[in-house]
Amino acid sequence: MxxxxxxxxxxxxxxxxxxxxxxxxxxxxxxxxxxxxxxxxxxxxxxxxxxxxxxxxxxxxxxxxxxxxxxxxxxxxxxxxxxxxxxxxxxxxxxxxxxxxPLVSKVHIEAARHHDAGLQIVMIGHAGHPETVGTMGQLPEGEVLLVEVPEDVADLQPRDTDRLAFVTQTTLSVDDTAEVVAALMARFPAIVGPHKEDICYATTNRQEAVKAMAPDCDAILVVGAPNSSNSKRLVEVGARAGCSYAQLVQRADDIDWRSLDGIRSVGITAGASAPEVLIEEVIDAFRDRYDVSVNPVVTAEENVEFKVPRVLRLPG
Incomplete structure (x- = not known):
């Protein structure tokens, strides 16, 4: 056949x-x-x-x-x-x-620096996510106020509206975060932002690649875990960028083939914690069912490397 x-x-x-x-x-x-x-x-x-x-x-x-x-x-x-x-x-x-x-640690240092300068912190993040819990836990209780969406900004009760700074979780949607920042700046014109955006380079780059390919795709599959913030954001970015079917799959077994019936083009990406072997597994599953041609959509080159802690590099 x-x-x-x-x-x-x-x-x-x-x-x-x-x-x-x-x-x-x-x-x-x-x-x-x-x-x-x-x-x-x-x-x-x-x-x-x-x-x-x-x-x-x-x-x-x-x-x-x-x-x-x-x-x-x-x-x-x-x-x-x-x-x-x-x-x-x-x-x-x-x-x-x-x-x-290290990019999360940078946010921790930033929050501590603002706190030392007498500012109260607003964190843009997802309640209960380990990164948000970790960042809020850098400072004493009440020193970090959490907002998730622009609507939350109206409910904030800071102790001094002129003495505020904001930080963000590193794995958020770039566009969604911009909306929250705009709401914060509208209500608190004196609020201090990060020197450099907190959303990490990897999150930003993966979202840009999805935006670039979404208009050409009948469907987008994001390989990633259901508890991975950056993976879930990729699904949302794909849908918002014009792809009517964007789904998160942990691996090839999770693909809903019936929903893909009649499609001609599929975008594939993966969250920042998904290994390449799972992406290859998904591609192989498509090759089993279709006559596949692969079109790389390259929007950035990454060559970032972080050293492991010194204790692991020392002998003994």
Whole structure:
């Protein structure tokens, strides 16, 4: 039987960012250096495939520090943790390695700097997301006010409307965040913003690639986890950019083939914590069913690399 022709628009950049790559390396190097088990507080990155692979190598994933034995190393996830977590690890004299993405750490430093200057912080982020919890936890209770959407700005009750600064979660939709920032600046003209945008280069680049290919796609599939903020934002960006069918899939088994019946072109991208092997798996699934031609959609080149913490580079 002849296969129907199908164009796969393949977004670039896609998949792993430098922060995710570094976090995974930290877990692997810690197991190599100290042996298994090595404990990890929260999923190191939001991807089941990655977490399961590290679990097989000897990583034990826990929700809270209390679940970790005192005599084994513990790693903090790429999303960052509240200040109280390393403090508790130090109090228990635990060996810990912080895998917080350097671009998230930059936001933590920024928030602390504004706080030291006497400003109250407004954080644009998703309530309950580990990165938001970690950033808000850098400062004392009440020093960081959270907003998710422009409508939240009207309800803010800062102690001084002229002494405010804002920071953002690094994995938000660029366009949605711009709307919240506009609402903040309209209500609080004196509010201080970041020197450089907090939304990270990888999130921005992946969203731009989706915007570029969306008008040419009958459908867009984003390879990523349902708890991955940047992956979910890619789905929203695809839909907003004119693609009527944009879906998140964890891997090829999740593709709803009936919904794709009759299509001629599909865009494929992946969130920053999805490994390339899962993208290849999705492409192979399309090749099994269609006569596929691949069209790379390249909107940026990435060559960012972050060093692992010094303790892992030292012998012994």
């Amino acid at each position: 002849t296969k129907a022709p199908l164009t796969l628009h393949l977004a670039a950049p896609r998949g792993f960012c430098a922060g995710v790559d570094r976090a995974i390396k930290i877990v692997e190097m810690a197991i190599e250096k100290w042996g298994a088990p090595v404990y990890v507080r929260h999923e190191i990155v939001h991807n089941k495939f990655v977490v399961d692979a590290l679990r097989e190598k000897g990583a034990v994933f826990v929700e809270e520090l209390e679940e970790c034995p005192q005599d084994r190393p513990v790693i903090f996830s790429a999303h960052g943790v509240p200040k109280s977590v390393p403090q508790a690890a130090e109090a228990r004299e635990m060996l810990y390695v912080d895998a917080t993405c």
